[in-house]
């Protein structure tokens with residue numbers, strides 16, 4: 001269920017990534033391997049309790065709007081599952097039967113997810129459908145092909161190709177499903193590319209609407225009433241909702 005780095009390189013080749021992209025993705029993995037054990041504390045440090053609660057409540061409110069008794073969720077680049085488990089708990093408190101899967105590229109994050117009882121799927125956000133096929137075939141799991149909700153928190157600015165990630169998300173979203181992205185707003189702190197392995201310096205609401213509109217018919221982007229604190233740097237968050 002949890003691949004070694006050599007297996008990952010093989011999977012990445014099988015998924016059609018070229019040498020340069022494989023190296024960039026392996027760099028991301030190496031960085032996040034070092035974060036996995038502490039990831040929950042890191043999130044708590046970035047976002048104070050009230051911000052975490054606001055984010056979880058906001059995501060759950062969006063999910064409840066689908067008005068379903070059973071819901072299949074995929075959390076893309078779920079990390080240690082900090083938000084995944086909180087969203088699942090809240091939905092279950094609201095008596096929604098919730099089937100949650102979490103996809104991530106970093107093996108130690110998958111271990112953390114597994115320990116929390118969240119079904120982990122090794123995979124790449126740019127190729128979700130194909131990653132699920134590989135995981136199902138290779139590890140004999142039976143992850144669904146489509147989901148009612150595809151969620152992603154604090155990860156969009158890490159993706160090498162955000163346009164491709166949205167296309168990839170669409171390929172596993174049910175016809176009447178919904179995508180919820182929560183991430184950092186555009187900022188000017190170049191140093192975060194080095195210290196936090198950020199690929200993009202966040203996105204403005206205009207940018208996120210533009211990227212979303214290339215793939216989805218209904219696109220909404222809003223400021224969230226929360227902020228993320230990294231040392232002395234304070235960055236706002238947005239929510240993108242696509243269908």
Ligand SMILES: C[S@@+](CC[C@H](N)C(=O)[O-])C[C@H]1O[C@@H](n2cnc3c(N)ncnc32)[C@H](O)[C@@H]1O
Pocket residue numbers: 028029032039043076077078079080081082083103104105106109123124125126152153154155158159160
């Ligand atoms: C900043 S963490 C966010 C984790 C989690 N969503 C959270 O809110 O705490 C970014 C996660 O994205 C994963 N990641 C980065 N690039 C990825 C990709 N292309 N495909 C899948 N996962 C990726 C990393 O392994 C890491 O766990």
